[in-house]
Amino acid sequence: MTDALAITRLPRAFDPSLGDEARALMPDLPQEMGELVAGTAGSSPYLKGLIEREKGWLPEALEQPDQALANVMAAARDLPPDQLKPGLRQAKRRLALLTALADIAGAWPLEKVTAALTDFGALAADVAAKAEIAALIRRKKLPGMTEDDVENAAGLVILAMGKMGAHELNYSSDIDLIVLFDETLFDPDDFYEARQGMVQATRNFCATLSDKTADGYVFRTDLRLRPDPAVTPVCMAMEAAERYYESLGRTWERAAYIKARPCAGDLVAGQRFLDSLRPFVWRRHLDFAAIQDAHDMRLRIRENKGTGGSLSIPGHDMKLGQGGIREIEFFTQTRQLIAGGRDADLRVRGTVPGLAALASKGWVPQDVTDKLTDHYRAHREVEHRIQMIHDAQTHKVPKTPDGIERVACLMGISGAELMQDLTNRLTEVHELTEGFFAPGQSQPPAPVQDVEFDKKILARWTTYPALRSQRGARIFERLRPELLSRLAKTAKPDEALMALDGFLAGLPAGVQLFSLFEANPHLIDLLVDIVGTSHALASHLSRNASVFDAVIGGSFFTDWPGQEALQAELAQALSEETDYETQLDLARRWCKEWHFRIGVHHLRGLIDGAQAGQQYAELAQSVIAAVLPHVTENFARKHGPAPGRGAAILGMGSLGAGRINSQSDLDMIVIYDPLDQEMSDGPRPLATRTYYARFTQALITALSAPMSQGRLYEVDMRLRPSGNQGPVATSWASFTNYQQNEAWVWEHLALTRAHVVAGDAGLAEDIETFRAEFLSRPREQAKVLREVAEMRARLAAAKAPAGIWDAKNGPGRLMDIELMAETGALLAGSAQRDVSSGLDGAVAAGLLDVAQAQSLKECYDLCWSVQCAARLLSGKVIEADKIGEGGTAFLCRATGFEQVEALQAALQDSYTTAADLIGSVIKGGEDGAQH
Secondary structure, three states: HHHHHOOOOOOOOOOOOOOHHHHHHOOOOHHHHHHHHHHHHOOOOHHHHHHOOOOOHHHHHOOHHHHHHHHHHHHHHHHHHHHHHHHHHHHHHHHHHHHHHHHHHHOOOHHHHHHHHHHHHHHHHHHHHHHHHHHHHOOOOOOOOOOHOOEEEEEEEEEEHHHHOOEEEOOOOEEEEEHHHHHHHHOHHHHHHHHHHHHHHOOOOOHHHHHHHHOOOOOOOOOOOOOOHHHHHEEEEEEHHHHHHHOOHHHHHHHOOOOOEEEEEEEEHHHHHHOOOHHHHHOOOOOOOOHHHHHHHHHHHHHHHOOOOOOOOOEEEEOOOOOOOOHHHHHHHHHHHHHOOOOHHOOOOOOOHHHHHHHHHOOOOOOHHHHHHHHHHHHHHHHHHHHHHHHHOOOEEOOOOHHHHHHHHOOOOHHHHHHHHHHHHHHHHHHHHHHHOOOOOOOOOOOOOOOOOHHHHHHHHHHHHOOOOOOHHHHHHHHHHHHHHHHOOOOOOOHHHHHHHHHHHOOEEEOOHHHHHHHOHHHHHHHHHOOOOOOOHHHHHHHHHHHHHHHHHOOOOOOOOOOHHHHHHHHHHHHHOHHHHHHHHHHHHHHHHHHHHHHHHOOOOOHHHHHHHHHHHHHHHHHHOOOOOOHHHHHHOOOOOOOOEEEEEOHHHHHHHOOOOOOOOEEEEEEEOOOOOOOOOOOOOOOOHHHHHHHHHHHHHHOOOOOOOOOOOOOOOOOOOOHHOOOOEEEEEHHHHHHHOOOOHHHHHHHHEEEEEEHHHHHHHHHHHHHHHHHHHOOOOHHHHHHHHHHHHHHHHHOOOOOOOOOOOOOOOHHHHHHHHHHHHHHOOOOOOOHHHHHHHHHHHHHHHHHHHHHHHHHHHHOOOOOOHHHHHHHHHOOOOOOOHHHHHHHHHHHOOOOOOHHHHHHHHHHHHHHHHHHHHHHHHHHHHOO
């Protein structure tokens, strides 16, 4: 099948008798082509004029339309400067005629038609702009520029906006452009002269495109999307534009930049500028406040353009009216703005690709996407037919029956069919999108009997920072009835109110969070659950409300992915950032979201304390492993690559054992192997020992320094050889020598829980091999027990338990049982790190029998459940009479008890049982050794 047949394979329902008129106009055309051309001419005075002007070119073009399109583009690109105006106008006529006939015949889909129009718009802008730049350079009006700079337009950047940016240009569209220039290419002293030249070039190339001559025009150009167009020049410096968006940019401008792309001039500088705007356009949090902004814009458009009111097809605006193109675009772009900051896959320019991306990520149901995509394409087809009739920049359906019939004829249907189809489509689009922007106002919740909240607390809310802005207060007032209704349904409404009050008081801002709740009311239940249960989690939320974003992502309540998947996810995210501080802030934000998720899962009973402890540890290990390469790379930029094999991070204590709680700090040792290198090789070389000492400090800073997103973890290095007196980083040779010849028994006990969590793989393997071999060596049991007894006494003297709910410190509690497990592992020569295996080691070493070990395991599990729950509730030792009913219920649920009194009694029994058992084992071991 030839191209000519392809373009006429779906002839529209034109009257066949029109073929005679076509043959009179162009007698050499085959009958089918003649019917297409004549039918088009009969319906569109504008296209009829084009056919008459281009009748010598058209027959051959219709034979090979794709080649004709390529020829038009190539000819326009090669136009000499003195032929630009007439040449571009002829090219536009031919392009317009060819795309119209291919569109009407159904040979080219919508995307090919709009792409052809858009690509020609970019080509015309590029040719016209570079011609002006070349003229300015010849006249010495651009300081420092030569003919070689014409290729990149001497730094002139032309950004395509709107439909032009998205390759969606319509048939008679103007083109929205923002024109900038790269001021860094000019000497600062020449800035004003350069800007003057760029402004002149912009005005001139726009005139080349938009001036009407005897040959017509190319494109109407619109430069009003630039920053503050009433007071700024038509061409701005990139730096000035960037400052504007950072300080004054509005939501509609963010939406406009979704479709922005460099289309002409200096494409590299244009992309660099768009990259610099990424934080402005794509917010890192879920931006549900954009919904209200977009809704307000829609209302303003309806008011200004008079497109509100009931639906009436004659005269209806297909772009701005009810159910029109703009509603589909706003729906898509607003959804992209909400989530695109967190998901780069949503940052696509086109409306149809944008809908597809949103559906693939679960932000829009697939059936809604399919319907809106179909309606969008149909709307654009109608829009094109309307514009084809008179080459008019209009989107309105004709008001007269004759006008409607003309549009219908170009679509191959009757006027009645067109009216009915538009009614159905516009109505469905409006129904699908209106609920998103302006959901029906739900009725205020019915007042709950016997609940009267403290009016003094309610009154002071308006004084909190989060409600001081007019916008924040307005959104909160809409939320308030729902909040109070759900508070009233809690076990103790007054307690829940006080907890919510504390949460609101700690919020630094409210618009984004309140918008999030308004768009996702189910989150209110989670908020009430958290603030009514966990003071620590609620305080964390006040400072880091954006972690709620993670709940909306869709996978918040799925199973734990595991350390390997977590580490890969964070590593990938960090690799996409180039700035070191940005990487560290990203790691903090990412970690907080996963930390929050573990806490919520624990709070809601989806995981128990043991699972939470493991997940917190895997999260910490993932963070260390993913951040370490970036710390290494950043440090190496100044001081060169790490000498020798580099470093490994040895996790100690709970981190090494793979179980920490929500408030744990991280016990670590940094071990390095310099091999035979004495200095680093870099811009500022350092002696090996100094290098690794400073590197370790850089790592500690990366993990623990407070930044805009807070801190990752507190780091504790006191378990390194010689404690606080020793160097912060230990060489591999020093570490092995110290453990074998100088370390105390308590340091050997600590080694039983050590685990390499990050660093050089070879060094990590050597460390583990040494640890396993060293622990397997026989030891004098009496000496070990004697030192354990002394250590136990020192711990008891140094830190007495802070009451019954302090499950960590004191005889028979967590640290005491862990000490017993470490002792068992050391005397049994076991390389296993967990408490249960250590207690089994104590059985193997003859310190415990199986029943005693099982009893200690049960005591430990209860202590851990209390400790993990308590840290989530308050961040410190809890007081049962101050954690509220929600906290008490969670504490009982987390430990498997019905009543807190029963839990308290069981804890006391556990402490006594474990303390007596451990004490008798250690004393018995010493006594036995003496005999």
